[in-house]
Amino acid sequence: MNKNNGGLSSSLGAAARALALVLIALSLFACKSTQQKTTAAPLSFADAVRTAANSLMNQVKKQEGVTGMAVGIATGKTVFMLDPVVDANTAEVNQASLAVEKILREEAAKVSDRYVFVPLTLENYDGAKYVVSGAMLYSAFTDGEKAGKDKMYKLALAVIERKSGKVVASSDAWISDKKIDVTPVAAYQDSPMYLKDKRVEGQIETAQMSPGQQADPNYFDSLPTASLLTEADAAYEAEKLEQALGMYKAASLRPDGQIMKTYAGLYQTNRRLRKFSEAEVAFGQLVNIGYQNNNISTKLFFGVASTDFINDAELRAQYAIWLRQIAKLFARSSGCLIIAGHSSHSGSANFNEQLSLQRATAVQKIMQKDFPQIQQRSKPIGYGWKENIIGSGTDDLQDAIDRRVEFKISECGKL
Template sequence: MTPISLTCERRRHAAACLGTVLLALGLAGCAAPPAASSKTELPFEQAVANATDGLVAQTQKLPGFLAQVGGRRSVVIDPMIDAGSAQQTAATQALQSRVIARMTTKFESVEILPFERANLAKARYLLTGTMTRLSPGQPQSPLQIDLALTELGSGTVAAHASAVARDEGLNHTPLPYYQDIPVPTRDLVIESYVRTTATPQGQRADPYYLERIAVAPVIQQATSLYNAERYQDALAQYNAAGGSADGEQLRVLNGIYLSSAKLGRTAEAEQAFGKIVSYGIANRQLGVKFLFNPGGTVFWSEPRISGPYAMWLREIAKASADARVCMEIVGHTSHTGSVAYNDGLSLQRARYVRQRLIGESTALRDRTTFSGRGFRENIIGSGTDDAADALDRRVEFKIVGCDAAAA
């Protein structure tokens, strides 16, 4: 171990320095703690380490933490996500596992509790984390890692740290649930999670997120069961979450639909998808992952993928006609090929979807328009045309004023 006399500026401060070492409970010597935020691009492992160390270093200054010398600070983690896609991916799993390993091995005073409902009452702190691409839609651009530690009792962000990582060798494939969902899960709850994770130290976490935190462990347990192909158990948990006061979330509605479909419960799956559509209409935007054969306007040839599409279109047409809303149907493509080619292709695909909807309800002829964005609004931008960038090949249904639809 480096002698204290070498880590302090002057030997006469050795006693004070030793006291700081004891309080830090894991921070070596009197060395300055890592910066809470840095824009320097670092290798992924180093960026995670710096962000984690910066987060915990801030807690050493909090009276509540210092009073617990000799004890352990309990933390629960709401699973970390990709802020752009609102997905849990192999990369966000890697981020979370490395943060946990760093916190529990370097800082022995931190205790990570499983993300369960009972532990929300036991834990004092809630840890959230996001990974955000600094140039959205541009593959391999740097990723900002944000970590926030929120005191559950007060709702205040006790610590926040960030670092920028180079995207070198990271796997951004979504976990099975996120690969399978028909509608991206970025709703008000997820947006609130992202805002909380970006909140500076000392400020209040986003209340919309914290007010709904009690149901989050149930949703996560259901999603873990779905990823493990335990669809019956997953459905039971999604239904339990959906029955709670704060359970009307896209994550839950998607989960009920997917689990029902996997179990062959066609009627229940169709009913669940109808609720997804109604939720989207109520929130004035619905994005659906329709996959097309490469370069064309024909839906993906594999029935396992495109088999439900006829039902999806039927439910979208019915719900939008019943609600008497007007929509702009917007096509998107992945980042493969020229700008002009993809602009035309996305327009053709939006036109095709509109024609299918009108076939289901002629009332939509005067209530819909269509447009194409090509790959200009990519969320992933990898151009891999696989599960990783499926969100880029979506069709959006934007609720607009009926004057705009008629124009």
């Protein structure tokens, strides 16, 4: 009896171990089927986006089959909410972002006719099964013989399950095109600052995650407010300025809505509506938040190889407001600042260091009227191209962010 029971127990134990191995194998297969796939060889912009998009949507389709997820039974549709693809360097949504979204929709329709893409809005939020997040990076190429030598664009995409916040599919692709259309859409083109904050950084990080990882909480938890801001941007693009203003104001009342993007929207919308005093108040709030996050990266555009601001009367009028508000902020605070000048990667290193220093010094002089102690509490520094973000040296819109002056908070004893 005991001997037979021992044999039976041994058999059951062996069967259990075999079953466990089968389950592990199936689990590994499921994970493998949704692993991020990188195209080693760079492709043209359109081909790279199609490759990444097709891979992404096929991963979702396989994931549904492996896990038995019956999505959209009531409607027969699987709803994907599309968060605008962001430029990882400038934190802007641009024309290349819109092109990615168009191709993504086309490739999704090829994979399944029940895949439906909707904009990121509050109305669509609860009904969406997934959120699609993306980022366009410009960084050193990491594959093949040219690894680390050349910088090029790379698209990273991720699909996040809305309820759990987990990444269920991801893909990326390198882009061989040296230039893409980085013209910002209106809501970003009119912004007075580059709006890179914790939410945007979280979006960029999430877009590069592998399946199974949890989306960055700074990004994922703020999606409802981001939905409202995306709607406001859409209204702004459509010239529905009063509607956009109402949405930006509503976002500012939300606990997680008091961010740079909100106040940039309030500034530019009020300005377009010729509510100039309200616009300046909004810019002051934007500067305060930038001060708290040590990110006051204003879009002060200079002429190529010049210390003069770009020859645009409208922009110069805005620059006067921006510099006045920044000066007043530091005048009433006890902090000190570094005025950091930068230049694009064209011309000699020595010339650009001098040019960027002259730009920073020119800005310091303009701010002195509203910040009388600026000579004692600030230091202009010329970085030349040492801290280029793009570094293409094209001297056009693509590397405009390299020709910038930004403000960095510093301990007064370290100036």
